[in-house]
Amino acid sequence: MEQAAMAMGDVSKKASTRNLAVERKNLLTVCRFSVKTLLEKYTAEPIDDSSEEFVNFAAILEHILSHRFKGSSSWFDGQRSYxxxxxxxxxxxxxxxISSIESMENISTSRAKGRAWMRVALMEKRLSEYIATALRDSRTTKRFYAEGAIMLREEATVLTGMLIGLGAIDFSFCLKGEALDGKSPAVIDYTPYLKFTQSYDYLSDDDDQQSVDSSASDDSVPEHPYIPLVTDEESWSTKCRKMEQRFKIVNAQKGYLEELVRLRESQLKNTETENKRLKARLEELQTQSQQEKRELEAIVLELQEQLTSLIPCDSNHLAKNLSIPLINQWPTLEPFDSQEDVKLFRRFATGSMATLSHCCNYFCSCNNRYVAEPNNIPVCA
Known part of the structure; x- marks a missing residue:
């Protein structure tokens, strides 16, 4: 029974891991398709909340930022969101x-503020920068997201790369109305991407249907229902539409690459500035260390002069023999041995009194002063 339970647990764990991997893959795939769709549909006019492509993109990004979100940890925190x-x-x-959105009076719920932030970041063309900065704060990210979340995986860096291309699009939003209603959930529409192909040489629905009907009448089946074969009878208007569509795609890609180059140049500039700051700091520390070294040498010289003035001998001769010792070259002090010192003291204390008397006579005779004390102990006065 225990082995069966363990086997069931392993199967359940593998299924859960697979489900999380599929969720991440699905969300990132539809996000990539959504970004491509926005780049294709973009014209000179700014994109707003009336664009169905943007509404779907906003729902996808909200699902990604909410994937495996821990939510509120206690009743005091209230309903939290990304x-x-x-x-x-x-x-x-x-x-x-951040501060301006936090202080908005017409938006109260956390989800509504998140949607407002998403729109303002797109208008500022800094959505990728915000998410990349948030991902660098790994401690806060782990605090808000559970294991297996997209924001904790390497796929999050892929997400920031996708969002850089949106800097080539102009957005214009009104931060009021139903779009910022935090009560209604965001729903993803997958149907536009079920027919998505990597080739951009497709025609409109009407031309596509005509091509399919004509090919069906000739008992020929096209290779792909959304990529009809190009024939010599194709009209010039269709060719112009295709060329215009190609031009829009190339122009959008050009804007994406230019935005990417600007971002890399900005990062390089910041790195160079940081490098210069670190070099200046290093030079400052080296100068400070040299100054401290000179001050310490001056202190050693001053102490040496004071030492020579305290010793009663020829200072010139001592100065010649003394030199500034290097670090860790001072003589080491022997440890104090109390028993040996006591024995030495007793040996000298029990010595001959005659020797002590002789010493006292010698020193006192130098000063012509001699005093006899009781017990025949001479004392110098």
Whole structure:
């Protein structure tokens, strides 16, 4: 029974791991398709909430940011969303929109503030920067997301790369109305991507249907229902539409690459500035260490002069023999041995009194002073 239970547990764990992997793959795939669709549909006019492609993209991104989100840890925190994570992880970004969104009066719920932040970041063309900065704060990310979340995986860096291309699109939103209603959930529409192909040489629905009908009448089946074969009878208007569509795609890709180059140049500039700052700091520390070394040498010389003045001998001769010792070259002091010192003291204390008397007579005769004390112990006065 125990082995069967363990086997069932392993199967359940593998199934859970697979489900999380499939969820991440699905969300990132539809996000990539959604970004491509926005780049294809973009014209000179800014994109707003009336665009169905943007509404779907916003729903996909909200699902990605909410994937495996831990939510509120206690009743006091209330209903939390990915906005609480963005608010903390991106608080140090200079000139960010975090504080302005936090102080908006017409938006009260956390989910609504997250949707407002998403739109403002797109208008600022900094959505990728916000998410990349939040991902660098790994401690806060682990605090808000459970294991297996997209934001904790390497796929999150792929997400930031996708969002860089949106900097080539102009967005215009009104931060009021039903679009920012935090009560309604975001629903993803997968149907536009079920017919998605990697080739862009497809025609409109009407031309596609005509081509399919004509090919069916000739008992010929095209290779793909959405990529009809090009024939010599194709009209010039169709060719112009295809060329225009190709031009829009290439133009969008050009804008994406330019935005990517600008981002890399900005990162390189920041790195060079940081490198210069570190070099200046290193030079400052080296100068400070040299100054401290000179001060310590001056202190050693001063102490040497004081030492020579305290010793009653020829200072010039001592100065010649004394030299500034290097570090760790001072003589080491022997440890104090109390028993040996006591024995030495007793040996000298029990010595001959005559020797002591002789010494006292010698020193006192130098000063012509001699005093006899009781017990025949001479004392110098």
């Amino acid at each position: 906005w609480d994570y963005i608010r903390l992880a991106c608080a140090k970004i200079p000139n960010s929109c």
